[in-house]
Amino acid sequence: MFRPRECRLAASRGLAGRGVGTDNGGMDVATEVLDLTVNGEQRRFAAPLTVAGLVSALALDLRKVAVELNREIVPRSTYGQVWLARGDSLEIVHFIGGG
Amino acid sequence: MDSLPLQDDAWRVAGRSFASRLVVGTGKYKDLATTAAAIEASGAEMVTVAVRRVNLSDPKAPMLQDYVSPSRYTYLPNTAGCFTAEDAVRTLRLAREAGGWNLVKLEVLGPAPTLYPDMPATFEAAAALIKDGFEVMVYCSDDPIAAKRLEEMGCVAIMPLGAPIGSGLGVQNPLMIQMIVEQASVPVLVDAGVGTATDAAFAMELGCDAVLVNSAIAHADDPVLMARAMKAGVEAGRLAFRAGRMPRRAAANPSSPTNGLIR
Numbered sequence: 414m415f416r417p418r419e420c421r422l423a424a425s426r427g428l429a430g431r432g433v434g435t436d437n438g439g440m441d442v443a444t445e446v447l448d449l450t451v452n453g454e455q456r457r458f459a460a461p462l463t464v465a466g467l468v469s470a471l472a473l474d475l476r477k478v479a480v481e482l483n484r485e486i487v488p489r490s491t492y493g494q495v496w497l498a499r500g501d502s503l504e505i506v507h508f509i510g511g512g
Numbered sequence: 513m514d515s516l517p518l519q520d521d522a523w524r525v526a527g528r529s530f531a532s533r534l535v536v537g538t539g540k541y542k543d544l545a546t547t548a549a550a551i552e553a554s555g556a557e558m559v560t561v562a563v564r565r566v567n568l569s570d571p572k573a574p575m576l577q578d579y580v581s582p583s584r585y586t587y588l589p590n591t592a593g594c595f596t597a598e599d600a601v602r603t604l605r606l607a608r609e610a611g612g613w614n615l616v617k618l619e620v621l622g623p624a625p626t627l628y629p630d631m632p633a634t635f636e637a638a639a640a641l642i643k644d645g646f647e648v649m650v651y652c653s654d655d656p657i658a659a660k661r662l663e664e665m666g667c668v669a670i671m672p673l674g675a676p677i678g679s680g681l682g683v684q685n686p687l688m689i690q691m692i693v694e695q696a697s698v699p700v701l702v703d704a705g706v707g708t709a710t711d712a713a714f715a716m717e718l719g720c721d722a723v724l725v726n727s728a729i730a731h732a733d734d735p736v737l738m739a740r741a742m743k744a745g746v747e748a749g750r751l752a753f754r755a756g757r758m759p760r761r762a763a764a765n766p767s768s769p770t771n772g773l774i775r
Contacts, residue, residue, distance in 0.1 A: 452566065471568060471571055472571040473566055474575075477577055477610070478566055479606040479607070481606055484602070489609060504565065504606070507563075508589065509539075509562050509563075509576055510537075511537060511561050511562025512537030512540065
């Protein structure tokens with residue numbers, strides 16, 4: 414049920430040590446752009462980016478939202494380990510008034 | 513009133529106990545402060561909520577949870593706006609992740625102007641949700657056969673409409689609501705159609721376990737006052753049901769003794 418994310422988690426091990434904002438002339442992966450679709454809108458972010466990083470970059474409260482990545486639920490406990498890739502499509506929802 | 517044992521008259525759904533037999537919706541209010549005040553006045557412990565995309569252009573906009581605390585009220589996420597089983601399951605999976613609970617309100621509606629429950633789609637979605645571990649309170653038609661089938665599938669509460677959503681017309685088919693109540697071994701709630709406090713009281717007098725109200729409170733001139741009226745209506749109806757009403761008679765019967773009159 415969760416296969417794509419497992420691959421992503423494995424890949425994250427390599428990225429984890431890389432850090433953000435390196436000083437090697439802007440050629441590092443850290444400065445690559447990441448085009449995502451978030452709630453139907455095209456948005457551009459700096460890679461690498463986790464789901465937790467995305468929620469934070471959007472100034473949303475982690476505790477009040479739920480995230481779906483390419484139509485699959487992202488468990489809250491994994492937000493910090495799920496890395497986003499170019500072209501990913503996300504839905505970020507919350508509770509609103511309803512009957 | 514206060515000396516009556518309302519506190520000992522809790523109802524239970526999916527292993528949870530609720531003293532209040534009024535469940536309220538959180539939609540259609542003019543602002544979140546009014547929502548919070550009306551819910552407080554209603555005495556409700558369970559509130560329905562919808563799941564929607566966050567507004568990316570205004571991430572700091574006030575959120576429902578800031579006004580109606582999920583630690584104080586049991587959130588009952590709904591599937592409003594879902595027209596297929598797939599949409600309903602997807603929406604409630606997100607709700608489960610956002611809230612961390614399994615108790616949900618399933619509603620799959622047909623098109624306007626009736627917005628009547630789409631029962632084939634409701635059955636399909638109920639089966640999928642139950643399989644996925646949800647505890648499903650289901651909005652449905654006032655059809656005793658359909659209601660029984662939903663119960664047998666494993667739905668934890670049956671919620672037939674009293675009248676079309678948002679119509680405020682009251683319970684249009686009391687006979688069928690009563691039949692659904694009498695055959696059910698899970699809670700039955702009238703959901704949709706309540707317009708004012710008498711409608712809520714009437715639904716409770718029919719033996720419903722609880723009533724779900726949104727528009728009648730949110731669209732009243734004074735939502736907070738109407739919320740309080742609904743609380744009183746539900747309590748009055750429940751007490752009357754427990755008390756057992758007098759038989760109906762086709763002829764008058766004097767209330768005062770007919771003997772001992774002065775001559």
